[in-house]
Amino acid sequence: MAHHQPESLSPPQLAAIRRSLTSGRAALTRRSLLRAGGAGALAAGGLGTLSACGIPPATRADSGPSDDHSDEEKRLTFSNWTEYMDVSDDGKHRPTLEEFQRRTGITVKYTEDINDNVEFFGKVKPQLAAGKGIDRDLICVTDWMAGRMIRLGWMQKLDPANLPHAYANLSAPFRSPDWDPGRAHSYTWTGIPAVIAYNKKATGGRKVTSISQLLEDPKLKGRVGMLTEMRDTVGLTLLDMGKRPEHCTADDYDAAIARIQKAVDKGHIRRFTGNDYTNDLDKGDLAACVAWAGDLMQLQADNPAIDFAIPDAGYMISTDNLLVPAGARHRKNAERLIDYYYEPKVAAQLAAWINYVCPVDGVREELAKIDKSLAENPLILPDEETAAKAHAFRSLSSKEETAFEDKFATLIGA
Incomplete structure (x- = not known):
């Protein structure tokens, strides 16, 4: 992974190049793999894997300090x-992780073995359902999966005494999700905004700022993309319709599906995509689409024609989250690592590399020391106005999840 980088490039440009070289700016990036928990899993019959029906809760759920070593x-x-972790320019070191080890004397076995939520769930389900450990002290999964694992009793409660920085510095919008009230079991690793992106060359210089434009503007017909992630695509559509995804009813959901279906039937939507929309947007094959913010940071570094808009109606945000599995032997050590990443200086180093929303208060000044443009970017550090437009899709029961995802799979042809 050692690549020579010109010294004149900024940290976000370096980050973009590293990701492009190491993972390819195509379908097999982290974002597409993460979102494989959506329609891709449905197409493979994976929704049954997610269902809580027939899965017993862990017999050692929320195991306490007596199990900690x-x-x-x-x-x-x-x-x-x-x-999803900062890497040195030569690709040989993980600076923040190595500093934690030097400071604490705790050796971290860091593995990048989570490829998608559904796959990981299937991998660890037998052990956790049987009340056994999974040889992991800390995991990172997306909010909807984190909520499911917590409901099943598979994640430990965290000790606030070991999390002073995390408790003090967790940004207000992330403090109490409905799937883990008060953050009893989890802390946010990063926020993942879904917004609108467009290629100014492909739109003739016009801005695309709303879902209404995406679905109805005749000049965009056949050149629109939407995501295979149900919560983002339907959530943004609900917002455009004046509905709040935090409180949507089944009727609201059906109305949003019907609206998107109408655009599909008219040939307005070119296709539903995972992360592979990045190539089509870059080339102009897609004039506009629903997109994930971290991808846009990377795309804009390469192509000045790429721009984005945060709709006036609001945008969707999800989170990836750190949790300690039941049966983990080193809960306290894991809590110390979580807390370390909530120190503003450390959080700034991580945010400068991964380019997603940083959930840590007090990070702006530290991030500006690395790159002022990052500190001013609302896709990394939302200002008050931007933060007020963020919405999260409400938690779904197992029955609702099955019904909603089935309808969405039919819509997108999965």
């Missing part, structure tokens, strides 16, 4: 997604 065993195992 952190004091005598200075180590922990952390499972994360690929390209």
Whole structure:
């Protein structure tokens, strides 16, 4: 992974180049793999894997301090997604992770073995359902999966005494999701905004700022993309219709599906995509689409024609989250690592590399020391106006999840 980088490039440009070189700016990036928990899983019959029906709760759920061996065993195992940790320019080091180890004496076995939520769930389900450990002290999964694992009793409650920075610095919008009230079991790793992106060359210089334009503007017909992630695509459509995804009813959902279906039937939508929309948007084959903010940071570094809009109606945000599985041997060590990443200086280093929303208050000044443009970017540090437009899709029961995802799969042809 050692690549020579010109010294004149900024940190976000370096980050973009590293990701492009190491993972390819195409379908097999972390974002597409993460979102494989959506329609791709449905197409493969994966929704049954997600259903809580017939899965017993862990017999050692929320295992307490008596099971913890952190004091005598200075180590922990952390499972994360690929390209989700800062890396040195030569690709040989993980600076923030190595600093944690130097500071604490705790050895971290860091593995990038989470490829998608559904796959990971299937991998760990047998052990956790049987009340056994999974040889991991810390995992990172997306909010809807985190909520399911918590409901099943598979994640430990965290000790606030070991999380002073996290408790103090977690940004207000992330403090109490409905799937983990008060953050009893989890802390946010990063926020993932879904907004509108467009290629100014492909639109003739026109801005695209709303879902109404995406679905109805005749000049965009056949050149529109929407995501295979149900919560983002339907959530944005609900917002455009004046509905709040936090409180949507089944009738609201059906109305949003019908609206998107109308655009499909008219040939307005070119296709529903995972992360592979990036190539089509870059080339102009897609004039406009629903997109994930972290991808746009990377795209804009390469193509000045790429721009984005945060709709006046609001945008969707999801989160990836750190949790300690039931049966983990080193909960306290894992909590110390979580807390470390809520120190503003450390959080700034991570945010400068991964380019998603940073959930840590007090990070702006530290991020500006690295790159002022990052500190001013609302896709990394939302200002008050931007933050007020963020919406999260409400948690769904198992029955609702099956019904909603089935309808969405029919819509997108999965």
